[in-house]
Amino acid sequence: MAGPSSLLLTDDECSRNFLRGALSRQGLSVAVADSGQQGIEQFSPELFQLVVVDLLLPDMDGLEVLRKIKHLSPGTAVLMIADSGELHQVLQAMRLGACDFLIKPIQQAALIDSVICRITGEENLAQQNIQYRKALEERNSELRDHIELLRRDQEAGRLLQQHLLPRSPYVYPGGIAVAYRLVPSLYLSGDFVDYGLFGERFVAFYLVDVSGHGVSSALVTALIKNTIMHRLRERPLFSQLESLGTDLLEVLELINRELLSTGMGKHASMFVGVVDTAASQLHYAVAGQIPMPALASAAGADWLPGKGRPLGIFERGDWQVMRAELPASWRLVACSDGVLELLEGDLLEKEDRLLQLIAAADGELDMLCESLKVDTFGALPDDITILTLTRG
CATH class of the missing domain: 3.60.40.10 (PPM-type phosphatase domain)
Incomplete structure (x- = not known):
């Protein structure tokens, strides 16, 4: 069975090169798009388990790309890339369903690892949440x-x-x-x-x-x-x-x-x-x-x-x-x-x-x-x- 795939939407060459390498090292195949429209056209819930979206794209707001992806596939994990001056938009992205974010300049592959762990460990986390809810009910x-x-x-x-x-x-x-x-x-x-x-x-x-x-x-x-x-x-x-x-x-x-x-x-x-x-x-x-x-x-x-x-x-x-x-x-x-x-x-x-x-x-x-x-x-x-x- 084919391994997980990722879609990377950014026209920032430095971020794109680092993230492509980091995602590949984690066993994900990587498709790249330079614009929001190109990325939306490439996206398919059956193909991509992870989408990485730059808040600043040449043709549209990264938040709009996030909205469209979540409308097509609410369960797809979306990782946002932001400049330090865009922190006020990061919280809005979290509210729209983004699973995490990275602040440029991107230099730590460990942050990518945490996203992959969240995808592969989703089933275990759901089971832990069920057990924790039971314990919560008993004491509340x-x-x-x-x-x-x-x-x-x-x-x-x-x-x-x-x-x-x-x-x-x-x-x-x-x-x-x-x-x-x-x-x-x-x-x-x-x-x-x-x-x-x-x-x-x-x-x-x-x-x-x-x-x-x-x-x-x-x-x-x-x-x-x-x-x-x-x-x-x-x-x-x-x-x-x-x-x-x-x-x-x-x-x-x-x-x-x-x-x-x-x-x-x-x-x-x-x-x-x-x-x-x-x-x-x-x-x-x-x-x-x-x-x-x-x-x-x-x-x-x-x-x-x-x-x-x-x-x-x-x-x-x-x-x-x-x-x-x-x-x-x-x-x-x-x-x-x-x-x-x-x-x-x-x-x-x-x-x-x-x-x-x-x-x-x-x-x-x-x-x-x-x-x-x-x-x-x-x-x-x-x-x-x-x-x-x-x-x-």
């Missing part, structure tokens, strides 16, 4: 009752989600004040926040944005809340300085496994962090977060650095734990991507405008919401959440 009986209640009654679902949300505003020992504004686009929200004091010095928090809207996304927020609380009952997190980084990664890995196992087709972005009130430090990690969190102080406002893949798409997210020194007086602002829908322009212009508004409001929640017209915008295109932590 209470959550299933909540989910059934949500399905029967939208009002009960709204009350449940409000009950799961923390009190706002809230002031912790050490002078850390936490507040948020969460406005769903529908009756229920796919955004969620939570926070708490651990030990005597650590304030832990997270903001999660689940893909989609309404009941199904709200159910996933309840799953995430329940999963974290279940882990906290098993063992303490965020109580020792030396284990903060490990604890942050454990939360992301745990939620990632849960989303992959549910079979609901949901993914999420997440910002999770811990403020060390004694050392005046912020430890944090991000997973597909757009826009990035911002830190405001007397010196102005700026985005925090960091990167990491969204949750619920990849088995490994390559998340990073970052640390930021905090001044005597500061305000941390994290927003779900729905906030960007309130602003005009392309993604970079929206992010620049948002950072200007955060700086002008000094990160103060009510003032920022007023500047964004959160309460008067009308029909919201997406759930909107703004989380602030303040000291001083």
Whole structure:
């Protein structure tokens, strides 16, 4: 029987030569197309198990090629190639069904290997997901009752989600004040926040944005809340300085496994962090977060650095734990991507405008919401959440 075949769509000679060699070394035959139209004409679900698409093609947007391929064959694995300046399009490609992406210049054959392993190991992964779902059902009986209640009654679902949300505003020992504004686009929200004091010095928090809207996304927020609380009952997190980084990664890995196992087709972005009130430090990690969190102080406002893949798409997210020194007086602002829908322009212009508004409001929640017209915008295109932590 013939081995798996791949179709490579790019007019970038360097990328094409490297990928052709890497794919061949993995046992795939390689067909090449220089344009989107040529690639679509060559594509056949029976011939190709893997399609590699450049986001920048001479005749059409790579996202349009992805849409057409997924329309013809939803099960075909599609790997995207992007320049570093196209990262905002990468998340859109993931939402359209791409299985992974590579950033130019392409130099690591190991990334190709992971895609091939996903194709050949699909049957084993499906079996693992079935087993994991069974284990999930056994330990989440209470959550299933909540989910059934949500399905029967939208009002009960709204009350449940409000009950799961923390009190706002809230002031912790050490002078850390936490507040948020969460406005769903529908009756229920796919955004969620939570926070708490651990030990005597650590304030832990997270903001999660689940893909989609309404009941199904709200159910996933309840799953995430329940999963974290279940882990906290098993063992303490965020109580020792030396284990903060490990604890942050454990939360992301745990939620990632849960989303992959549910079979609901949901993914999420997440910002999770811990403020060390004694050392005046912020430890944090991000997973597909757009826009990035911002830190405001007397010196102005700026985005925090960091990167990491969204949750619920990849088995490994390559998340990073970052640390930021905090001044005597500061305000941390994290927003779900729905906030960007309130602003005009392309993604970079929206992010620049948002950072200007955060700086002008000094990160103060009510003032920022007023500047964004959160309460008067009308029909919201997406759930909107703004989380602030303040000291001083």
